[in-house]
Amino acid sequence: MPKPPGPPGWPIIGNVFDNPPSQKHKTFREWGMQYGPILRYRLLTEDIIVLNNREAAYELLEKRSSTTQDRPSQVMCGELMSWNHGIALSPAGNRHRTYRKLVNSVLSANATKSLWPVQERAARMFVQELFNKCSSSTISNKNKNTASGEYEFLELLRRSVGMHVAGIIFGSELAPEDSVGHGMTEKDVDDYIHAADVAHSLFGKALAPFAYMVDWLPWLKYVPESFPFAGFKREARHAREDLIKLTMDPFNKTLQRITSGSSQNCYVDLCLLDNPNPTPEVLNNIAWTAMSAYTGGSDTTIGVVTSFFLAASLHPEAQKLAHLELDQVIGAGRMPLLSDRAQLPYVSAFVQECLRTCPAVPVGVAHRAMKDEIINGYLVSKGSTIIANIWGILHDSSTYSSPFTFNPSRFLPSIGTPTNSNVLGLSEPSIGNIPFGFGRRICPGMHLADSGIWIYVACVLWAFEIRPKDIASSDHMRRAWDDAKFSEGALLHPLPFKVQIIPRLNAGDIQVQSNK
Numbered sequence: 001m002p003k004p005p006g007p008p009g010w011p012i013i014g015n016v017f018d019n020p021p022s023q024k025h026k027t028f029r030e031w032g033m034q035y036g037p038i039l040r041y042r043l044l045t046e047d048i049i050v051l052n053n054r055e056a057a058y059e060l061l062e063k064r065s066s067t068t069q070d071r072p073s074q075v076m077c078g079e080l081m082s083w084n085h086g087i088a089l090s091p092a093g094n095r096h097r098t099y100r101k102l103v104n105s106v107l108s109a110n111a112t113k114s115l116w117p118v119q120e121r122a123a124r125m126f127v128q129e130l131f132n133k134c135s136s137s138t139i140s141n142k143n144k145n146t147a148s149g150e151y152e153f154l155e156l157l158r159r160s161v162g163m164h165v166a167g168i169i170f171g172s173e174l175a176p177e178d179s180v181g182h183g184m185t186e187k188d189v190d191d192y193i194h195a196a197d198v199a200h201s202l203f204g205k206a207l208a209p210f211a212y213m214v215d216w217l218p219w220l221k222y223v224p225e226s227f228p229f230a231g232f233k234r235e236a237r238h239a240r241e242d243l244i245k246l247t248m249d250p251f252n253k254t255l256q257r258i259t260s261g262s263s264q265n266c267y268v269d270l271c272l273l274d275n276p277n278p279t280p281e282v283l284n285n286i287a288w289t290a291m292s293a294y295t296g297g298s299d300t301t302i303g304v305v306t307s308f309f310l311a312a313s314l315h316p317e318a319q320k321l322a323h324l325e326l327d328q329v330i331g332a333g334r335m336p337l338l339s340d341r342a343q344l345p346y347v348s349a350f351v352q353e354c355l356r357t358c359p360a361v362p363v364g365v366a367h368r369a370m371k372d373e374i375i376n377g378y379l380v381s382k383g384s385t386i387i388a389n390i391w392g393i394l395h396d397s398s399t400y401s402s403p404f405t406f407n408p409s410r411f412l413p414s415i416g417t418p419t420n421s422n423v424l425g426l427s428e429p430s431i432g433n434i435p436f437g438f439g440r441r442i443c444p445g446m447h448l449a450d451s452g453i454w455i456y457v458a459c460v461l462w463a464f465e466i467r468p469k470d471i472a473s474s475d476h477m478r479r480a481w482d483d484a485k486f487s488e489g490a491l492l493h494p495l496p497f498k499v500q501i502i503p504r505l506n507a508g509d510i511q512v513q514s515n516k
């Protein structure tokens, strides 16, 4: 049985020199056009299978998920730095099943509805902060459209999303700074956001295939730390200690708050409600899943909301349609709520198009075949790494017309006889869960991400018009979009850019609305 075709490699080392160091999603799509939707390349003895269309990804990673749900082993990142204890790199088996059960009980589509008020409050506060920042140097009056801001908003967004996701996991009502044993203070959360950023960037660096010599030669993990060439072991120890601190410190503070009788509507509290007499093992599982949810949920959400700002500024005609819909359905009297979604199909289509054109995790997280599989007449042998090129699948021209054009209308109900419609009656197939991965590894935070991103986008569009800084900067911004690249951590973030953020409503309206 032949293996899937792919770029020719060298004897022994295979395609080590072809392995794309960055922009993997684009190289994989180009290879897909040359070799077909299922292709293979080789790093030393390891087969890497890349899936470039939705049929192949569903067939191998959804339908046969019981045997493709494992993760490839990562010596540096998984074993030595201890990320195997988190959900994303945990090997298939009992521990992963237990983790998923815990997370799914709190983050299922239905259960996350109880967290909507927390997300709505976070989006309202973000709009208020954005307003204060963009207007602080320019206006003091309340006239429409006089306040304009031009600045890099990313810091504000990072803190807002960081606070919001940390709030959903550990509780959003913060303890006063001088209190001890009553949960997380604002400073604790700021420190946490910073520590998680550092841990995440080390994670990203170590996650790249064969990033460290020990990934090539696993026996090196046994060399003592004191050996002169064992710098990687000292690096791994520091990263491991930091990761354990990142996992246990906020969890212990949250436990102290709960023990002192104060409960909140958040992940840790809800897990403990479901497990009233937790064993140390259950506590440990809750701590590691909480850390995984924070690190999995913050940078991804930031990436998509950032690409929304860029898309809105580059596509004023699409933004205008969203404004029209918001004005007609919501009006100036109140901010959008998550319960308004069904009445705001264009805003929802805008969000879908941001997720399609700039999916936060463009090549997903690698799976591993646990037994030989045959797909479309090709052998995927046991132990192969399987990568779904999510970005490539969402830019497949046989599914999406003009895949590089930003066009939210493709997700509106079709008028007349569409050529490429689907069962939902949309002009083009919905992106479904594709940005969130496949099978038993599908992102457990997808419902939370979906509602979180939607409410940020809807509230920002309701309150502001977003424009490029000036005409000259449009070109730069288009490059920021086209060259959106992997940040460390295998996430897709647009390159830095600046926008003008212009309030559409009276300053007073925004103040009143966001304080509700």
Ligand code: HEM
Residues within 6 Å of the ligand: 087, 088, 089, 100, 292, 293, 294, 296, 297, 298, 300, 301, 304, 359, 360, 361, 364, 365, 366, 367, 435, 436, 437, 438, 439, 440, 441, 442, 443, 444, 445, 446, 448, 449, 453
């Ligand atoms: C735009 C937002 C997000 C995107 C695009 C995204 C995407 C993904 C993808 C592609 C995977 C890998 C799936 C696979 O292996 O097939 C994943 C896994 C994961 N995500 Fe997300 N995610 C997002 C937000 C979140 C949020 C909000 C959370 C938690 C609150 C979260 C927690 C996780 C965890 C824990 C995993 C590992 C699952 C496992 O290995 O079993 N993610 N995500």
